[in-house]
Amino acid sequence: MDAKSRNCLLQHKEALEKDIKTPYIMDHMVGDGVLTTLEEEEVRNEPTQQKRAALLIKMILKKDNYCYVSFYNALLLEGYKDLAAFLQDGIPVVSSSSDKDSVGGITTYVRTVLCEGGVPQRPVVFVTRKKLVNAIQQKLFKLNGEPGWVTIYGMAGCGKSVLAAEAVRDHSLLEGCFPSGVHWVSVGKQDKSGLLMKLQNLCARLDQDESFSQRLPLNIEEAKDRLRILMLRKYPRSLLILDDVWDPWVLKAFDNQCQILLTTRDKSVTDSVMGPKYVVPVESGLGKEKGLEILSLFVNVKKADLPEQAHSIIKECKVVECCHRGMLTDLLYKWNQS
Known part of the structure; x- marks a missing residue:
């Protein structure tokens, strides 16, 4: 330190x-x-x-x-x-550099930007999905510094949040497209008071020196205006990531001429917002090989050394990338019972 x-x-x-x-x-x-x-x-x-x-x-x-x-x-x-x-x-200043971090080839610049923006770390058990990550990144490049929406959609548990975080874990993307940083907001299913709290917290994060106001916005409309000014004047080339959006009306509070990446189960949530829109669909399950890779990582056994029961376990449980510990524990239990 x-x-x-x-x-x-x-x-x-x-x-x-x-x-x-x-x-x-x-x-x-x-x-x-x-x-x-x-x-x-x-x-x-x-x-x-x-x-x-x-x-x-x-x-x-x-x-x-x-x-x-x-x-x-x-x-x-x-x-x-x-x-x-x-x-x-x-707050330490870490310069943008091409030096690689010792873990996963991530630069110190990327690690700092994502940490400051609240982007989640990779899960303990993680397998790559390069084709999908590349698809998301290509859509983000298409924004080209202009306001717009990139939507990752798919069923619950298909790995949307993991993919969103992985897509911005890229030095050239951050430095070239979003030099003002990325800002992650876990949205979820909200009522109006819950949304206001999310907006207040975001405005506080973006205005840490209180250069625009010393009090939090009192309602959603005021919060929307505050966010618009902050993004325009302080973070004009940043990416706002809205994770797990359920309702279209929630997006109206963020429809402020920003560059936005969002995850949702329903791709129609962006139907009423303005600006260019790009979508990346995510299928609900992984292939057999990826499922075996996840299981091998969790039990710390080489994929080639997994017993025959592993194949039926993968088929039964329909393993997905974002595997929660409970799901993996269930896999291990089924294995032991086989």
Whole structure:
């Protein structure tokens, strides 16, 4: 961790320990890959809230710049705007470079941009789907800096969110098309109050220095206007990613002449919005070979060494790329019962 970041964290350590509640903060950090589940469990085992916060900060101080950025973003996302402001001056600057990260060939520039934008990490069990990722990237290139919509649609569990995150995990795409960054919003099924909260949180993330307003928007229309101004003036060449959109009316709040990538089960959700629209359909199941690859990764056995039962398990469970741990555990249980 940079000395400036470390000093900033130490300077405000007491205030952070006093006020933060760690469970949701840690959820974000585990999702960003900067905190392990073992470390999370260690913090949870502390007897008081303040001791849990103290241990978490102690862990962060031993980690790198990405952990600092993840912690900062988690504070914003969980409503600790004042505490996040304490850490703003210590945010490390990582220059755009072609140097490769030691994991997966991802550049430090890509890793930082995605971490700051709240883009989820790859799942623990991950297999590539290059053809689909390339299709999404080609659609994003077609936007060519102009407002428009790229929609990834398919049935629940087909890997839409994983594909959206993987599509932006690309140095040339980010640097060439979205130099102002990417901003991930997990939308889900919302009522009006839930949507307003999502918009308020997004506006707070985009206006961390409060250059446009010191208060949150009070209603959806005001939030839409605030978002439009922020995207136009501060992030004119950025990508907004809306994950798991259910209802067309929700998109009206984001119909602000932005470049948007969204995932949904219903491709008609964009019927009423303005601008160019591109779609990428995702089939609900993977092929047999990809299913075997997922199973082999989960049980840590080479694909060629999987027993014959694995083929029937794959067929029965219709394995998909985004496999949740519960599904994989079920696979393993069926294997053991075979």
